[in-house]
Amino acid sequence: MQVSVGAIGRYIKTWTDPDEFRPERFLPGGEAEDVGPLPGPKEIRMMPFGTGHRFCPGVGLAMMNIKCLLAVLVHEFQWKPPTEGCAGVDVTELNTFVKGMKTSLSARLTRRTLSS
Ligand code: HEM
Numbered sequence: 001m002q003v004s005v006g007a008i009g010r011y012i013k014t015w016t017d018p019d020e021f022r023p024e025r026f027l028p029g030g031e032a033e034d035v036g037p038l039p040g041p042k043e044i045r046m047m048p049f050g051t052g053h054r055f056c057p058g059v060g061l062a063m064m065n066i067k068c069l070l071a072v073l074v075h076e077f078q079w080k081p082p083t084e085g086c087a088g089v090d091v092t093e094l095n096t097f098v099k100g101m102k103t104s105l106s107a108r109l110t111r112r113t114l115s116s
Pocket residue numbers: 047048049050051053054055056057058059061062
């Protein structure tokens with residue numbers, strides 16, 4: 001049996017406008033405030049690390065690394081729009097070998113100095 005993880009994460013009866021990029025859903029008060037990397041005990045609305053016997057044993061390491069990477073990117077760099085026109089981000093999926101986004105984020109990063 002093959003379970004479509006992608007379809008679960010974008011099920012129209014579970015999610016409001018599932019194709020919209022709305023990370024605030026996961027904030028307190030949002031429709032997904034109780035949804036995290038571990039599948040819930042009652043219903044599964046998203047399962048990025050799988051579930052059951054084959055559940056990803058690297059979930060803790062992965063989540064920690066993602067948070068560290070984000071923290072470093074924000075803490076160590078100043079983010080500015082690119083010098084030449086910014087097309088904006090378009091997360092429309094491209095069905096290439098791996099999923100890609102139509103227009104990815106373009107930005108100018110400068111290393112923060114200790115004084116800034
Ligand atoms: C964002 C990062 C990651 C994602 C989204 C992810 C996702 C997944 C998923 C969905 C599965 C289950 C596949 C299935 O049901 O057959 C899985 C299994 C597995 N993952 Fe990850 N993973 C991540 C990072 C890691 C890391 C950092 C490690 C190790 C350091 C790891 C090690 C494994 C292993 C060994 C399995 C196989 C478990 C088994 O079959 O018993 N993963 N992962």
